[in-house]
């Protein structure tokens with residue numbers, strides 16, 4: 001039976017450290033502030049944003065949530081974003097994805113001030129990650145949270161075969177870059193792939209497809225570490241991941257549950273990175 005990687009427990013540990021950092025920064029008159037822009041009525045997005053807001057408040061981080069209606073124009077959104085980009089009291093900006101169809105999401109995401117890019121999506125930040133630069137820059141929260149899990153559970157990466165299922169900007173690509181930088185041998189799959197052909201031989205599997213049953217027991221090598229990023233709803237309306245948890249847990253060495261795995265790590269890394277951006281902005285100003 002696999003070791004269950006407990007995302008809630010690890011997130012709490014990291015959040016406790018973040019809260020201490022917040023207290024210290026406040027004593028130096030820096031007040032970390034995260035602004036989240038949420039456009040439209042997507043219920044899952046509203047739920048995620050509520051939990052980000054709650055967590056920020058718990059840790060003493062100022063949280064601004066700007067809710068805009070489904071019919072918001074690109075110009076209206078740009079106006080709010082420009083205001084936040086230029087507001088020195090705001091250190092981190094997150095525009096919740098997905099955006100309504102009248103808005104060019106790729107274009108809008110590029111307009112975030114790279115110094116406030118808490119998602120690490122901007123070209124300069126994603127480029128720094130891809131090139132494994134050692135300077136300070138934000139890194140996508142979900143894959144960064146997965147890296148913390150590897151560290152906490154002593155999962156070796158150097159010289160190990162890692163398979164990342166999915167190639168999105170938010171998860172797959174930055175996950176692959178982090179694993180490459182850590183010395184793993186990385187394969188990135190997309191929807192054209194015959195998944196099991198690659199995963200059967202892998203030491204580490206990260207699934208981020210948003211598709212039920214992406215991974216079954218027969219697709220996994222005994223002892224492998226399986227990270228499930230997916231957030232899906234099953235036929236009973238229950239939140240589940242991409243991985244058939246019960247059967248894969250019998251084969252894997254380590255496995256993350258859904259809920260309680262990668263999700264809480266994303267939020268804790270978002271908080272940690274907000275504080276980091278506040279710290280870096282203070283150094284730049286002073």
Ligand SMILES: NC(=O)C1=CN([C@@H]2O[C@H](COP(=O)(O)OP(=O)(O)OC[C@H]3O[C@@H](n4cnc5c(N)ncnc54)[C@H](OP(=O)(O)O)[C@@H]3O)[C@@H](O)[C@H]2O)C=CC1
Pocket residue numbers: 142165166167168169170171172189190191192193195208209210211214229230231232262263264266
């Ligand atoms: N836990 C957390 O904190 C987070 C969870 N998520 C969840 O993770 C999942 C993925 O999110 P995101 O990356 O934004 O999604 P996207 O839809 O942007 O990307 C999904 C990727 O998976 C690939 N894919 C789809 N089906 C298959 C398949 N059968 N075999 C192999 N590859 C496949 C797609 O390939 P192609 O490019 O060829 O279409 C695509 O690259 C979702 O469930 C999302 O809700 C996302 C962010 C954070």
Ligand SMILES: Nc1nc(=O)c2c([nH]1)NC[C@@H]1CN(c3ccc(C(=O)N[C@@H](CCC(=O)O)C(=O)O)cc3)C=[N+]21
Pocket residue numbers: 047048051094095096097098119141142170231239258259260261262263264266267
């Ligand atoms: N700009 C942007 N940045 C994001 O980081 C971003 C985004 N847009 N759009 C949507 C995805 C998804 N995402 C999640 C965050 C937390 C949980 C999470 O906390 N999940 C809990 C369960 C939550 C529940 O009960 O629904 C868990 O797995 O335990 C899930 C998913 C961030 N995303």
